Amino acid sequence: MGNDQSTAATQVVDDQGNDHVGFRVLGIQENSPAAVVGFVSFFDFILSANGIRLDTKDSTFMELIARSEDKPLQLSVYNIKSQTTRDPEDLYDEIVEHLDQPFQCYVYK
Numbered sequence: 001m002g003n004d005q006s007t008a009a010t011q012v013v014d015d016q017g018n019d020h021v022g023f024r025v026l027g028i029q030e031n032s033p034a035a036v037v038g039f040v041s042f043f044d045f046i047l048s049a050n051g052i053r054l055d056t057k058d059s060t061f062m063e064l065i066a067r068s069e070d071k072p073l074q075l076s077v078y079n080i081k082s083q084t085t086r087d088p089e090d091l092y093d094e095i096v097e098h099l100d101q102p103f104q105c106y107v108y109k
Contacts, residue, residue: 021055025040025043025044040081049061
């Protein structure tokens with residue numbers, strides 16, 4: 001999934017000096033599962049998926065998404081505005097209700 005030529009992903013540093021690296025959420029489709037679980041454009045970063053850190057620019061995240069088609073993908077999300085990390089698994093039931101719809105979250109690494 002990774003390779004030796006991977007480069008660092010998008011990185012932010014919180015007020016305590018902790019690094020958070022991952023995919024920045026750029027847009028969310030209205031009424032999509034991403035909107036239902038409360039993703040916030042620009043301020044949210046997806047740090048990990050299914051327990052795998054997304055700290056390099058490679059195809060890891062895309063491969064995890066492809067393997068998780070029609071099933072929930074556990075994500076860890078950091079919000080730079082509130083400086084909190086949350087795991088949308090808390091909203092698992094709401095995600096499952098919307099599995100027939102695309103997640104509709106646009107990201108940039």
